[in-house]
Amino acid sequence: MPEIFIDGERYEFEGKPKLLQFILDNGKEVPFFCYHPEMSAPANCRQCYVKVGTPVQNRETGEYELDENGERVIRWFPKMQTSCSMEMTDGMVVHTQETSEEVARAQKDTMELILINHPLDCPICDQAGECPLQIQTYKYGPEGSRFEVKKVHKPKRVELGPRVTLDAERCINCTRCVRFTEEISGTHQLTISSRGDKNYPITAPGMEFDDPYSLNTVDICPVGALTSTDFRFKARVWEMNQTPSIDITGGKGTNVDLWTRDNLVLRLTPRYNKNVNTHWMPDEARQAYRKFNENRISRPSIKADGDNQIKTSWNNAIETFAEKLESVKPADVMVLGSAHASVEENYSLMKLFSTWGVNDFHFSPDVKDGFGDNFLLTDDQAPNTNGVKALGFNEISTDDLKTAIKSAKVIVLLNDELVDRGVLGSEDLEKPFVISLATNETETSKSTDLVIPITCIAEHAASYVNVEGRIQRSLPAKETKYTHRKMDLEMSEGRLDRYGTNFDNWVNEDNKIDCTPTWELMNNLAKRLGLSVQFGSSREIMDEIASSVSTFEGVSFERMDDENGIQLTGITKEEVSA
Amino acid sequence: MANNYEFTPEDLKEIETIKAKFPEVMPATLPTLWVAQRRFGHVEPEVQHLVAETLGLPVSHVHGVATFYTQYYKEKMGKYVLDVCTTTSCQLCGGYDMLHYLENKLGIKAGETTKDGMFSIQSVECLGACGYAPMMQITNDVYVNNLTEEKLDEVIESLKADKMPEFESVGMPQHTERS
Ligand code: SF4
Ligand code: SF4
Ligand code: FES
Ligand code: FES
Numbered sequence: 001m002p003e004i005f006i007d008g009e010r011y012e013f014e015g016k017p018k019l020l021q022f023i024l025d026n027g028k029e030v031p032f033f034c035y036h037p038e039m040s041a042p043a044n045c046r047q048c049y050v051k052v053g054t055p056v057q058n059r060e061t062g063e064y065e066l067d068e069n070g071e072r073v074i075r076w077f078p079k080m081q082t083s084c085s086m087e088m089t090d091g092m093v094v095h096t097q098e099t100s101e102e103v104a105r106a107q108k109d110t111m112e113l114i115l116i117n118h119p120l121d122c123p124i125c126d127q128a129g130e131c132p133l134q135i136q137t138y139k140y141g142p143e144g145s146r147f148e149v150k151k152v153h154k155p156k157r158v159e160l161g162p163r164v165t166l167d168a169e170r171c172i173n174c175t176r177c178v179r180f181t182e183e184i185s186g187t188h189q190l191t192i193s194s195r196g197d198k199n200y201p202i203t204a205p206g207m208e209f210d211d212p213y214s215l216n217t218v219d220i221c222p223v224g225a226l227t228s229t230d231f232r233f234k235a236r237v238w239e240m241n242q243t244p245s246i247d248i249t250g251g252k253g254t255n256v257d258l259w260t261r262d263n264l265v266l267r268l269t270p271r272y273n274k275n276v277n278t279h280w281m282p283d284e285a286r287q288a289y290r291k292f293n294e295n296r297i298s299r300p301s302i303k304a305d306g307d308n309q310i311k312t313s314w315n316n317a318i319e320t321f322a323e324k325l326e327s328v329k330p331a332d333v334m335v336l337g338s339a340h341a342s343v344e345e346n347y348s349l350m351k352l353f354s355t356w357g358v359n360d361f362h363f364s365p366d367v368k369d370g371f372g373d374n375f376l377l378t379d380d381q382a383p384n385t386n387g388v389k390a391l392g393f394n395e396i397s398t399d400d401l402k403t404a405i406k407s408a409k410v411i412v413l414l415n416d417e418l419v420d421r422g423v424l425g426s427e428d429l430e431k432p433f434v435i436s437l438a439t440n441e442t443e444t445s446k447s448t449d450l451v452i453p454i455t456c457i458a459e460h461a462a463s464y465v466n467v468e469g470r471i472q473r474s475l476p477a478k479e480t481k482y483t484h485r486k487m488d489l490e491m492s493e494g495r496l497d498r499y500g501t502n503f504d505n506w507v508n509e510d511n512k513i514d515c516t517p518t519w520e521l522m523n524n525l526a527k528r529l530g531l532s533v534q535f536g537s538s539r540e541i542m543d544e545i546a547s548s549v550s551t552f553e554g555v556s557f558e559r560m561d562d563e564n565g566i567q568l569t570g571i572t573k574e575e576v577s578a
Numbered sequence: 579m580a581n582n583y584e585f586t587p588e589d590l591k592e593i594e595t596i597k598a599k600f601p602e603v604m605p606a607t608l609p610t611l612w613v614a615q616r617r618f619g620h621v622e623p624e625v626q627h628l629v630a631e632t633l634g635l636p637v638s639h640v641h642g643v644a645t646f647y648t649q650y651y652k653e654k655m656g657k658y659v660l661d662v663c664t665t666t667s668c669q670l671c672g673g674y675d676m677l678h679y680l681e682n683k684l685g686i687k688a689g690e691t692t693k694d695g696m697f698s699i700q701s702v703e704c705l706g707a708c709g710y711a712p713m714m715q716i717t718n719d720v721y722v723n724n725l726t727e728e729k730l731d732e733v734i735e736s737l738k739a740d741k742m743p744e745f746e747s748v749g750m751p752q753h754t755e756r757s
Contacts, residue, residue: 181638191642196703204630204637205623 002090007099013088020048020083023096030096031107031136033114033222034174035084038279039183042085045114045174047136049080049106055091064091080106097140104140111141117152117197118223119169127224129237133172152197160190160202161209163229163283164218168200171225177201177217184280185213185375200225212377215283219269230286231267235259243477243492244271246464247285248340248457251380253466253565254281258289258458258477263511265289265458265477273564276470282376292478295441297453298514309451314516314524317452322528324410324433324450330357334408334432337363337393338416339382342462343471343552344538345454345518346388347545349414349437352522352533362396362404363388364416364423380467381421386571387465390551398423408432414518415454419444437518453515455480460517461490461538463560469571471552473542473560481514490539583628589613593632603633607643611650620651648702649718656691656698658737661715664701667708676712676725677701683734696738710748720745 001012004022011026021037023030034045053074056065065073074093080103083094097104115137122128154168178190178201189209193202203209218226240259247254247268255271268289270281300317301309312320325333335353337346350361366381389395396404405411405428413436418424426447434448439456457464459480463473476483476491485491519535526533535541539557546555551570559566585593596609610633614625621629621644630637644650648661662668662677677699681687684697691698707713710723720743722733733743 188636188638191636191638193642193645195646202641204641205626207637 002088004088004090004092004094006094007096017088018084019050019052019081019086019088019092019094022088023083023094028096028098030083031111031140032084033132033136033172034176036176036179036220036279039176039179042175042179043082045172046082046110047107047114048083049103049110050083050086050097051095051100051103052077052081052083052086053093054089055093107140108142111137112145112147114172115141115145116147117169118172119151121167121170121224124233125167125170125224126227126232126237127170127221131224132222154198154200158202159229160226161211161214164209164214165227165229165232166201167225167227169225170223171200171221172223173199173201174222175201176220176222177226180213180217180220181209181211184216185211187211189214190217212283212373213280213375215286216270216280220279228267228286235261235266240266241477241492243458243475245457245474245477246383246472247281247288248383248464249285249288249381250282250376251378251382251385251467252277252376253383253464253468253470253472254285254376255472255564256281256285258292260458260477262508263478265292275565275567276466276472277376280376284377291440292456292458293511296456296513296515297438297441297445297451298481300450300452302451303449307446309446317450318521318524318528320450321435321452321525324435325356325529328409330359332407332409333358334404334411335361336411336413336416336418337361337388337391338414339363339366339380339385339388340417341388341415341518342384342457342460342464342474342538343387343391343545344462344541345414346384346391346393347541347549348519348522348535349412350391350393351535352526352531353412355526355531355533356529361393362401363393364398364401364418365395366416366421378467383466384464386467386469386568387463387471390465390568390571391545391549402428405429405432410435413437413444413448415439417442417444419447437521439515452521453513454521455513455515455517459483459513459515461557462517463538463542463555463557465568465571469568470565471555471560471568472565473557479512480516481512482516490537581624581628581631583614583618583625585613585617585628585632589617590632597633603635604639606633607635607640611640611644615650620654622651622653648700654691656696657717658696659698659700659717661700661702661705661718662688663703663705663707663711663713663715665704665708667704668711668713671711672725673712676714676727676730679727680730683730697734716742722746723748 004011004013020030020032020035030048032048035041053076056073056075058065067073095103097107122134156167158166160166173192178192181187181190189203189211190201192199215228218228240261243258245256245258247256254277255273256268257271258265259267268286270277270279272279299311302312304310335358365385367379368381369379372379409432411432411434415438419426420443429447435450436445436448437452437454438445439454445451457474458477461475463471465471476488479485485493519541523535542557546552551568555566592613593610597606600606610629611621614629615621618625626640626644627637630640664673664677680699684692686692686699688699688701705715707721712725713721713723715721722743723746736743
């Protein structure tokens, strides 16, 4: 197998890897800016310099030439090489900044050049704290600069499009953003204009950067030049907690991180998963944070006289729920699961009601034909259509649903905005007694008789099965009124939890929603109804599902975590087309 | 974008010939921009859109190329564009003095055009004639070397009479020695 010597250590490799990627894959480091593993390598930042040589071979015999000590004779490239674009060859010898003063010096000098006109904006720059330029300058850069002339100034606030704002002074012209629109999203909306110390990325005159994936450029910009218009100046990176989660605005199951502070989700960013979304996410999915924060239902409410809903106690809500059920027969109750809710929520709902005597379980698919783009947007608007199906909920068409509702006396609706998305009119819900378990105040929740607030994906650990049949899970990112970071084992503690005190303005009790996970609600209802149904944590519920529903055989939270989600067998993409 | 500009059939034919020279369309951007600048006198945004449309390339690409070169005029320019070099060699030999003399004489700043539409001034980077510094180029054409204030006066007078200065052949030092 071909071999390469990096900083005196021998590695074997296959194929034709590029040097920088190979170095990174082997846990070593070389500073870089313009290289991105998903895109072409133009080698324009010149930061990833290393010293490279190849062994001298005898042309006839192919044998390596040896010096008097029996060591291979190395022919060094006359200049430093950019490791990002350097193809590895057998016997190659490489020195990084770790073993070569010369390389360290070259990197330092490159950085000094990159910084000539860079503003000293870190204190007010959104990128600070997650800025490759800042980090690498700290680690490999010069202590000062020999360029003491006035810096070149450029526009500080250019609205490139509806969602992305450019601070041109901070740009280091790595062209990652331009290449993203050329090679990943294919809209070709950006270019670098002008040249020398005057250049920065811009759209063509009269055009907008309204690429449906535009915000990914903010993530890959190695400096604070491209910023999210929405998130700009809202929070410092180190004030937030970062929790892995799943996108719920579509069927792709894009892996995301939720960034929280004071129990508010402030932004979503894509999380790498090579089997799902690699490094990217659609702009639209980033808007989900609003749903987690705004118009949340906190405390149950009940319809009083007319259409007025008033808040009520949890005891009263459970009591009303139970009384309504006891006043009718199971056949008169229609239980609607939801592709917008997790596997565990749907399962607990189904288990309680089938124990109580209900036989039919339905859900209304949320599919917009033609919405998908064969990338990360899907026709399916819900995150768990395959999951709810695999549990045994049957799809019900709009017409059948309307008919079925007419004969039902009580309807139990798990988080699904049927009225808002035009499946039902509020008049359809007038006659039966409708109990909705919901996260947000919507037209749907307004049209129901009893509203019980449940946790959203940002508040619970639960699983979702995407359009390709991959099951992935979320972790709680924010506290509810009944949870606490330090007590909830699924919850990661952030720097703020560990170092913040009650006197810090970022650790407060605000913004905790008075809601409960669906399975806990089912526990309370079961107790009141005298049913022997009892659920533990969502982790235990998944174990129970794995042992009772064949599609989920072998699935567990541990495996989902270790394997970055599990591809379920028995679910094919075609099945989803519904 | 509604476009007020149009290539003539001859232009289009020329563009086809240009395209035929390259295996791909992209490299045709530079010569096609020249065709456009020759036709319209500039490549302002609408012209950039026209070029992109004609070649079937993203406008952003054409815009990037057009803005990279000072030789393409991104707005309407004077009849004569005076590109005064202010890079190192010229700078050391008085490039900025020449620039400022011209600015005062014509009553405009670099980057501006006189009211009568006769002259524009640009301060440009090295034009590869450092041996004859300070120097300038007129409308992407004739080089005027070893500038002095007197020489600039002459050039302006002659341009006002619509006469381009003659091309000056300046031998390299080694040539002078040999002859
Ligand atoms: S881009 Fe990075 S280095 Fe530059 S001002 Fe922002 S945080 Fe500082
Ligand atoms: S804006 Fe950012 S991503 Fe784009 S070229 Fe500049 S530094 Fe690179
Ligand atoms: S990362 Fe290699 S040159 Fe930029
Ligand atoms: S510096 Fe003026 S032509 Fe080179």
